[in-house]
Amino acid sequence: MTDQNPSKTEPRPLISARSSARRPLLGRGLLIAGVVLAATGLVMAAVTPWSELSDLRVSMQKRVANQTPMRFIAPGDATFDLPQGRIFVAYLTDTELDGTRYLASSELVFELTVTDAQGSVMEIEYETTQRANLPSSRPGKPSTAVLVGAVTIPKPGPYDITLILGKNESSSAVADVFLVQEDEIETLNEAFRPVLAAFCGLGGGGFLLLLGGITVWLEKRARLAAAIRYEVH
Known part of the structure; x- marks a missing residue:
């Protein structure tokens, strides 16, 4: 027999298992990359000869004076x-x-x-x-x-x-x-490379950490919105 009262319930939205597994990893990946870059920047800052650069600046000032x-x-x-x-x-x-x-x-x-x-x-x-x-x-x-x-x-x-x-x-x-x-x-010249690496590492790491934090927050908001929509349907 034909069902005279067909269900009016809308089908549940289909979510790709591959995309749902991939999305949360974006923010985490950015955070991990930011931590690695920041750690590299800290290491390069630690090996930079800051005392030699300071002595060089003082020596050049005295020579010029x-x-x-x-x-x-x-x-x-x-x-x-x-x-x-x-x-x-x-x-x-x-x-x-x-x-x-x-x-x-x-x-x-x-x-x-x-x-x-x-x-x-x-x-x-x-x-x-x-x-x-x-x-x-x-x-x-x-x-x-x-x-x-x-x-x-x-x-x-x-x-x-x-x-x-x-x-x-x-x-x-x-x-x-x-x-x-x-x-x-x-x-x-000897100090240029570690100084440049330190600034690039710390700057790039900070940017990726900020971007990763925003991405994680957006992913949580998206998952929360999807869960609410799923419950409503």
Whole structure:
């Protein structure tokens, strides 16, 4: 016989066993990955030579304070006896040299040339967008060091440094040459990788932990909503 009163109850929703088993693992996986990254960051932070970096910073500050600044008027040139290392050539927008104050725009475009004692031209790494704020003797007036370029000094000796302006430009500024010695470069290079790994590990681990926590919370909300819907039906 045909059932005259068919059941009006809606069929229960079908849930994929594979998807239900996979979903809760997403949040846990993110949490585990975050913990692993954070632990790696902590390990790299522990092996980073922080004391050596601090000693290097103090040593460089003392060296800069005790040595005569390597400066000249730009456009112009000067010859300096440099040790092996790396120099950074910049010009200052507001400073005094030999009793004269020089004010310049921070938008000047200098062309840098460095030659050794044999006249060989050194390779220049241009960094025209790097700037650093400096203290100024004029209240309320900022002073800026604008990095022109960096040069690796392969061996000790005299080097000629020249700064010239482009066509249709006229201004004067004080050029400053900052030296990083070879042993300081080695210390910085040795510390760079663990420092970078520590920051990436801690930052990435924190992000994954946050994302994993949010995912676990959303998964719980989804399971709760599915359970309520199942009970209603």
